[in-house]
Amino acid sequence: MKIAIISNCQGASLAACMREMSGTLEPQFFLLTTLSDGSVTVPWLFQEYDVVIAQRFIEQHMADMPRDRLVLFPDLAFVGHHPDMTYLQGKRIGSDVPEAIQGPMMHYNSSLVVHGYLRGLSADEIEARFTRETYRKLGYLNTWSHAEKALREEIAATGLNLQGAVDKWLRSGCFMHTYNHPTLSTVADVARAVLERLGVPVINQNPGRYAHDPLALLPIWPIYPEVAEATSYPESGDYAFKQVEPNGVIGLRAFIDGSIATYQQFDRDSIMPVNFYLAEFDRRLAEPAADAFANPYRNLPDHQFWKKGVATPAAIDVDPVVSGKFSVAQEQKVATAGSCFAQHIARTLSANGFNYFIPEQAPEGSTKEQAANRNFGVFSARYGNIYTARQLVQLLKRVSGEFVPQDQVWQRKDGRFVDPFRPQIEPEGFGSEAELVASRAEHFAAVRTMLEQMDVFVFTLGLTESWRAKSDGAVFPLAPGVAGGSMDADKYEFVNFSAADVIADMNEFIGMLSVINPACRVILTVSPVPLIATYEPKHALTATTYSKSVLRVAAEELSTAHAHVGYFPSFEVITGNYNRGAYFDDDLRTVTDAGVAHVMRLFMKHYAGGGTDQVAAAPVERPAAPAADEPAPLHRNVTGVVCDEEAIANFQV
Numbered sequence: 001m002k003i004a005i006i007s008n009c010q011g012a013s014l015a016a017c018m019r020e021m022s023g024t025l026e027p028q029f030f031l032l033t034t035l036s037d038g039s040v041t042v043p044w045l046f047q048e049y050d051v052v053i054a055q056r057f058i059e060q061h062m063a064d065m066p067r068d069r070l071v072l073f074p075d076l077a078f079v080g081h082h083p084d085m086t087y088l089q090g091k092r093i094g095s096d097v098p099e100a101i102q103g104p105m106m107h108y109n110s111s112l113v114v115h116g117y118l119r120g121l122s123a124d125e126i127e128a129r130f131t132r133e134t135y136r137k138l139g140y141l142n143t144w145s146h147a148e149k150a151l152r153e154e155i156a157a158t159g160l161n162l163q164g165a166v167d168k169w170l171r172s173g174c175f176m177h178t179y180n181h182p183t184l185s186t187v188a189d190v191a192r193a194v195l196e197r198l199g200v201p202v203i204n205q206n207p208g209r210y211a212h213d214p215l216a217l218l219p220i221w222p223i224y225p226e227v228a229e230a231t232s233y234p235e236s237g238d239y240a241f242k243q244v245e246p247n248g249v250i251g252l253r254a255f256i257d258g259s260i261a262t263y264q265q266f267d268r269d270s271i272m273p274v275n276f277y278l279a280e281f282d283r284r285l286a287e288p289a290a291d292a293f294a295n296p297y298r299n300l301p302d303h304q305f306w307k308k309g310v311a312t313p314a315a316i317d318v319d320p321v322v323s324g325k326f327s328v329a330q331e332q333k334v335a336t337a338g339s340c341f342a343q344h345i346a347r348t349l350s351a352n353g354f355n356y357f358i359p360e361q362a363p364e365g366s367t368k369e370q371a372a373n374r375n376f377g378v379f380s381a382r383y384g385n386i387y388t389a390r391q392l393v394q395l396l397k398r399v400s401g402e403f404v405p406q407d408q409v410w411q412r413k414d415g416r417f418v419d420p421f422r423p424q425i426e427p428e429g430f431g432s433e434a435e436l437v438a439s440r441a442e443h444f445a446a447v448r449t450m451l452e453q454m455d456v457f458v459f460t461l462g463l464t465e466s467w468r469a470k471s472d473g474a475v476f477p478l479a480p481g482v483a484g485g486s487m488d489a490d491k492y493e494f495v496n497f498s499a500a501d502v503i504a505d506m507n508e509f510i511g512m513l514s515v516i517n518p519a520c521r522v523i524l525t526v527s528p529v530p531l532i533a534t535y536e537p538k539h540a541l542t543a544t545t546y547s548k549s550v551l552r553v554a555a556e557e558l559s560t561a562h563a564h565v566g567y568f569p570s571f572e573v574i575t576g577n578y579n580r581g582a583y584f585d586d587d588l589r590t591v592t593d594a595g596v597a598h599v600m601r602l603f604m605k606h607y608a609g610g611g612t613d614q615v616a617a618a619p620v621e622r623p624a625a626p627a628a629d630e631p632a633p634l635h636r637n638v639t640g641v642v643c644d645e646e647a648i649a650n651f652q653v
Contacts, residue, residue, distance in 0.1 A: 001198070003027040004049040006040070006058065010076060012214040013184055014053070017191035020207035022200050032057070053194060056157060071197055072158040073190055075180075080147035080231060082179040082221045083140040086111045086275035090266040101266060104258035105219040106244055108178055111138075113259045114273055115281045123256050129285075130239070130252060132226040137284045141230040145323065152327050160197065163326060164455060164519030164564070165189035171563030174236050177220045184213035217245045315579045316598060324606035325559070325566030326521055332455035333357035335380035339387050339462025339527040341570065341591070343378060346458075348600040354608060356380075357454050360446035375425040380454070381446045384422035387463040388497060389505035389554070390475045395421075396451070396512050399444045405474035409433050410485030418484035420476055429484075451516050460570075461551040462527040464497040465535060465543070479535075494535050496547075502554040510562060522565045523607065524555045528574035530589050548575075568607065570599045 003018070005011040005027050015027040028049070034040040042061040045052050046069060052058070055075045062070070079085075088101035088109050100107050112134070116126035135141050148170065155162045168189070169175040175186045188207050195202055204210070220242035228237030239252035250258070263271060302308035303322055310318060328334060335357045336346045350356045360381040362371035375382045386392050397403035398421075407420045416429025417436050422443075430436040467479040470493055479494075481487040497505075506524075513520055526548060534543035552571060559567035574583045574595045581588075583595025 001025065001051060001200075002049045003051045003053060004030060004045045005053045006030040006032065006035070006045065007053075007055045007073070008032050008075065008180075009215065009218075010055075010180075010182060010187065011053075013182070013187040014073065014191055014194070016211040016214065017184065017188045017207045018195060020211045021188065021191055021202050021204045022195060023203045025200065027053070035061070051198065056154075071194055073160060073194055074151075074155045074158050074162070076151070076176070076182045076186065076190070077154070077180045078147050078151050078176050079179045080144040081174050081176055081223045081227070083135075083138075083143045083227065084111050084224065085109070085179050085221055086114060086273045088114060088271060088273055090263075090271040092266055098270065101262065101271065103262040104243055104250060104255050105221065105241055108219055108221060109259060109273075110255070111273065111276050111281070113256055114263070114271070115278060115285075117260055117263050118268065118271060118278060119282075123253070123260060126256055126260075127253055130224070133289055134285070135224070135226050137287050138281065139284075140224075140227055144231055149323075156327065156329050159329075159331065160190070160193040161329070161332060161455065162189060162193050163329060163332065164521055165193070167326060167521055167564040168519065173233050174223055177215050177218070179221070181215040181218065181220075184208050184211065184216070219244055310576070310578045313578075315582065318573070318576065318578050319602055319605075320569045320572045320576070321602050321606045324568075326564075326607070328354065328456050328608050330354050330608075333453055334456045334458060335450050335454040336458045336460075337379050337381075337383065337386050337392065338458075338460030338525075339385055339529070341462070341525070341527040341529055342458060342460035344596050344600060345460075345525075345603060346379065348604065349608070352604060352608065357450060359449040359453070360443060373427055375422070380450050382422065382425050382443050383447065384425055385462070385477050386459075387477055388466050388475060389461065389502045389509065390466065390468075390497065391421075391477060392459065393505045393509040393512070394475060395447065396509060399447045399451070403472075403474075405469065406471050407469055407474055407476075407485075409436055410480065412484045420474075420480075420485060423476075423478055423483035451513065454517065454520055456521050456523060457513070458523045458525070460525045460527050461502070461555060462529075463531065464502065464547040464550050465531070466495050466497070467492055468495050496536060497550070499550045499553045499557075502550060503557050506554060506558050507561075510558070510565065520564075522562075523568055524558060524565060525568045526551045526555055526571040528571045528583075528591060528595075532589070566607075568603060570603075573599045573602065 003025060005015050005018075006029075007014070009031070011029045011031070015029040018025050018027050030040050030045075032055075035042070042052075042058065042063075042065060046065050051069050051071060053071045053073060056072055057075075058070070058072075086109050087107060089098050090101050091098050101109065103109055112129055113126055116129060121129075132141075148166075152163065152166060155166065169186055174183075176182050185208055191207070192202055192205075222238050222240050222242075223231075223233065223236050224239065225234070225237030228234050239255075240249050241251070241255045242249045297304075303319070309320075330353055333355050334346075334349055336342045346356050357380050358377050360376065362374065362376035366374075366376070371377055375384055378384075383395060386395065394403055394405075398405070405420070410418050410420045410423065412418060412429050414429070416431065417433055418429050419425065419436055419440060426439075430439065466475050466477075468475045470491060475495075479487065480492050510522065513522070528548075530544040531540060531547060534540050536543050538546075548571065555567045559565050574591055579595070583592050583598070584590065585592055
């Protein structure tokens with residue numbers, strides 16, 4: 001396969017990585033300027049090469065070119081580490097021709113140094129400006145979220161499966177030499193995605209061991225210590241400016257002196273920064289220093305105030321998400337699990353053309369209703385409701401063979417058999433233990449596929465109350481005796497998990513998942529649906545408050561601790577008093593369609609990259625009422641949502 005890469009200098013790194021990672025390919029790299037000087041044309045590239053790999057600039061040159069032979073890759077840029085960098089142009093003294101100004105770091109310059117020089121400051125005065133207070137005024141300390149958003153949008157536009165890689169980059173330290181020169185390990189992730197798109201197997205996962213990093217030979221800009229501290233990488237901060245090879249490293253003062261010496265060769269009035277406005281720097285730097293006694297809340301955005309963010313807006317406009325931690329591309333495989341409320345996200349993603357991943361499919365010939373009744377497609381696999389974090393981590397251990405519970409089969413009163421860990425997936429139960437065991441084997445295989453291949457895992461934390469076996473700690477979604485088996489106080493016990501329990505269980509799950517599928521990201525939600533009943537000797541209201549508080553605290557701790565774990569506030573949207581109870585039905589428990597629509601609109605806006613309020617509604621499938629002589633179903637389907645917990649209500653008199 002003959003491959004051409006045409007791009008900016010990042011293409012040299014991509015070619016090196018693809019060569020080392022494939023072991024067979026020899027991509028030919030063409031610098032972008034070859035198009036402008038006429039030495040290369042796009043038609044010629046498609047005539048001479050089987051595949052053309054390029055950044056998005058090429059789209060304006062495609063015309064009638066075969067797009068099926070084009071692979072786009074992102075133009076990686078990230079100012080979060082290096083907000084002070086800028087390009088300059090100017091006219092040398094005695095010349096009328098503008099040119100790029102190249103100082104000690106070639107064409108990279110410091111905005112602070114340029115501004116200080118053009119405003120007549122001495123080298124000492126310029127150096128004195130490299131402080132936290134200056135960076136605060138110029139916004140250097142809060143560029144991260146904007147930089148991340150721009151990076152993710154650029155990647156999403158190429159269609160490559162790289163969002164998980166971005167999560168890894170953001171939590172691994174500095175992944176850029178300069179704001180637009182990525183490290184080789186960063187480009188290796190891009191190369192991996194390109195090779196995947198081409199169907200070429202990767203034989204070398206670590207090209208850095210063999211390939212040299214062509215961009216490391218060029219200048220490497222430091223992360224200023226105060227910026228590093230603001231981005232949670234304090235150990236990465238310094239003022240060491242690494243020049244183009246073989247010129248070595250210089251400190252801040254040498255860099256300032258060298259820059260000034262360069263600028264003095266140009267007509268001062270002709271020097272023009274490309275990346276910032278001098279007048280804006282004037283305005284910001286003229287602001288008074290931060291007053292330690294001033295009200296720290298004075299300049300906070302509206303959403304951080306109760307009146308402006310909650311009480312004043314119309315209920316439908318309240319948006320507690322603010323911004324999603326990452327985005328989900330349409331082609332990415334999204335898996336779901338958890339309590340009943342997780343099903344709304346699955347159905348909304350499907351309705352809007354996203355890749356809802358269901359590796360455990362219904363048998364051929366099954367109607368949609370038959371499949372749903374047997375729990376096919378309700379979640380990504382046929383595990384039923386996973387209400388607690390302990391259930392989730394035990395599922396992984398059961399699938400891997402690390403944990404084999406003593407309770408393998410429960411028998412119902414009618415003689416049929418149920419799986420203790422998914423007791424309602426077969427409305428009629430299993431006819432034999434062998435049939436149940438065979439179904440479980442198929443289920444475990446599907447769960448393994450899900451864990452290995454999913455790009456995003458959405459888990460809704462539902463309950464803290466559960467029942468477990470005293471012998472081995474196995475946790476069940478329903479108490480023995482509700483949907484199968486029988487309650488034996490010598491064998492089973494009630495448990496109500498604490499916040500520490502939930503956090504420990506979820507951390508264990510996240511750690512195990514990171515080994516199986518390092519690129520997978522996790523979105524946590526908390527179900528807003530109150531407990532249908534509590535086994536604690538407490539009022540159902542206080543028991544519900546405890547349970548949801550524990551889960552909400554756990555979700556916050558986990559999303560703060562892990563860069564690839566986000567929290568989506570469906571709980572707050574539904575239960576918030578701003579809607580004055582409008583999002584609960586008359587039973588004060590069932591979430592209304594309007595509430596679900598509000599939640600899903602925000603999810604699509606912030607996590608699915610919609611950026612719009614126009615979201616296709618998931619189809620509502622209300623079950624037909626049973627005939628007078630038919631028994632009520634063991635579990636009911638409220639607006640198409642299956643809940644094992646509803647079985648508890650069948651025993652209420």
